[in-house]
Amino acid sequence: MLSYQHAFHAGNHADVIKHLCWMGVINHLKKKNKPFTLYDTHSGAGLYQLDDELAAKNKEYESGVDKIATISASSPLLQAYLSLCNEFLSVKQYPGSPAISAKLKREMDVLHLMELHPAEHEKLDDAMWKMGDDQSHVHHRDGFEGLIALTPPVPNRGAVLIDPPYERASEYQDVVKAAKKVLARWQQAQIVVWYPLLSERAGAKSGASQHMCETLSALGKPCFTIEVTVMENTADAGMYGSGLCVINPPWQLDVIMSEALDEITPLLGEQASYNLNWLSSDD
Ligand SMILES: C[S@@+](CC[C@H](N)C(=O)[O-])C[C@H]1O[C@@H](n2cnc3c(N)ncnc32)[C@H](O)[C@@H]1O
Known part of the structure; x- marks a missing residue:
């Protein structure tokens, strides 16, 4: 299963956008000298070892992090992301969200990492052991x-990253149910949900992300989406981009992310573009 x-x-491009945003959330939490807890569901x-047979099969990093790794960035968030990535890239590795969280958190902070697949x-x-x-x-x-x-x-205080594979169509509803339950017990939770943008070829899953975001925005918290598309949404395009729905975003994350995306989107391809959209806000 x-x-x-x-x-x-x-x-790949989806990892770049997701990890930039997750770093933006963590770095904001670090502005206060008070502990926080991170959850990676x-x-x-x-x-990831980029020269092992799995990553090397399609070399998706070549159309993602490789395109931006050596630029001289102006955006402070992008600078921080590239500096962290380059430490790993120098030994042909790419940091997943657990490695990023582990690198950024301080001794007083708590990190919960959850993974269902035994292997x-x-x-x-x-990986966590190797990172010490x-x-x-x-x-x-x-x-x-x-x-x-x-x-x-x-x-x-803290934040949640929800990044399912969406192999099963029911995962879109699972995200909404989990976000609703968490917010009922923890109103201030900052929640980052990653989702794919899928063309008609994906059948019932095409449009499911958009529907999920509308439902998340109705949970009564401030919330915006950031979507990056890397190709035209033609019927058989497959995954033509990805997005993040950020609930209870930290102050100015929208501005900080826009600055970073202004720089990197043109480098992700001629057809790449991004869109940041507030679905609900406090004011
Ligand atoms: C997109 S990957 C996560 C990538 C990671 N967040 C990152 O950014 O580096 C999704 C992972 O979720 C795992 N998974 C699938 N269903 C799960 C569930 N119900 N609970 C926990 N993990 C699950 C899969 O085995 C897979 O490793």
């Missing part, structure tokens, strides 16, 4: 269930 392996996609293997969980455990991280909690469990069981954190 579980067949998705993120190694095939490590460092779908962690994957944590760290991916084992790789995740190994014996503080983070690596759980072999369903991320939706684990998130509800482990929230709210004490103190109640």
Whole structure:
């Protein structure tokens, strides 16, 4: 049933946008000298070797992080992302969200990493160990269930990354149900949901992301989406881009992300463009 392996996609354009945004959220939490808790519901293997046979199969990183790795960035968020990535790229690795969180968090902060796939969980455990991280909690469990069981954190500062593979159409509803339950017990939760933009070829899944975002925006919290498309949405395009729905975004994350995307979108291809859209706000 579980067949998705993120190694095939490590460092692609979708990872770049997702990890930039996740770093923006964490860096904002770090502005206060108070502990926070991070939850990664779908962690994957944590760290990816770009020259192993999985990542090297389609070399998706070549149309993602490789396109921007050597630019001299102006956006502070992009500078921070590239500096972190280049540490890993120098040894032919790409950091997954667990490696990024582990690098950024401070000793007082807590990190919960959840992964359901037994082999991916084992790789995740190994990756955190190789990074010298014996503080983070690596759980072999369903991320939706684990998130509800482990929230709210004490103190109640922190953020959640929800990054399912969307292999099953039901995962779109699972995201909404989990976000709703978390917000009911932890109103301030900052939640970042990744989603694919799929063409007609995906059948029932085409348009499911847009519907999910509308439902998330109706949960009564400030929320925006950022979508990056890298090709035209023709019927058989497949995944023509990806997006993030950010609930309770930190102050100015929209501005900070726009600055970074202004710089990188033109480098992701002639047809690449982005769109940031507030679905609901406080004011
Ligand atoms: C897109 S990958 C995660 C990538 C990772 N967040 C990153 O950015 O580096 C999705 C992962 O979720 C795992 N997965 C699928 N269903 C799950 C569930 N219900 N709970 C936890 N993990 C799950 C898959 O095995 C896969 O490793």
